Amino acid sequence: MAVTIKSHKEIELMRKAGEILAATHEELKKAIHPGISTLDIDKLGERIIRAHGCLPSFKNYNGYPASICISVNDEVVHGIPSRHRILKEGDIVSLDAGVIYKGYHSDAARTWAVGKVSPEAQKLMDVTRQSFFEGIRFAKAGNHLNDISAAIQSFAESFGYGVVRDLVGHGIGTHLHEDPEVPNFAMKRKGILLRPGMTLAVEPMINMGGSDVLWMDDDWTVVTVDHSLSSHYENTILITEGEPEILSLSAADRESGA
């Protein structure tokens, strides 16, 4: 499938989808505390998304059984919510959510601390978030896709972290996953030329240890092979002539800054 350029009308819908998704993440953040189950977080997330007139895009996507992907500690992404999985003090938890508003998708992930976490875990989360912002400094018309990918990798690796290779970001729009793939590591090719109106989900997945991951028996949950902690941060962005517009960022998030 070719990479699509969104019209002004489509961009408006994606802005709205992004706004609702950002608000969903803000609400979910408040619910994170020791003792809550990942199923309760999922239920709350689905309720918030539907209350805003959106559909949860992950629900039943390729058979995924929930609305929010919830991945704890050494789980990288795509953890399945469960009433038996209870968050405890010191955990880090990644929440990945997608919404559909009038046919248009937005996709974003955050990793939060549960209570007080180790300085090492906090640093991993901070660097992962920052690697997204380092990458999107290059997300503007005239640059190539690989400029984003290489910047994410070099920033994360400068801290000795492992950059996950088996999963990548993606274009997004009327489908959750559109072309192009957006790797978080340098490719040998420069990739597509970025043009205004392209919308991308940029989503670094960064491990405290090695970059290798594997799939659990449920065929969804991705974990680090060395069981080191993993962090995920994702936003849906719009390429413009100038600075990229981050569609899935809340006002509070914008202020806390890159």
Ligand code: MF3
């Ligand atoms: N943000 C993830 C992605 O881009 C989540 C989708 S997985 C799903 O692939 F199957 F749960 F939808």
Ligand code: CO
């Ligand atoms: Co995504």
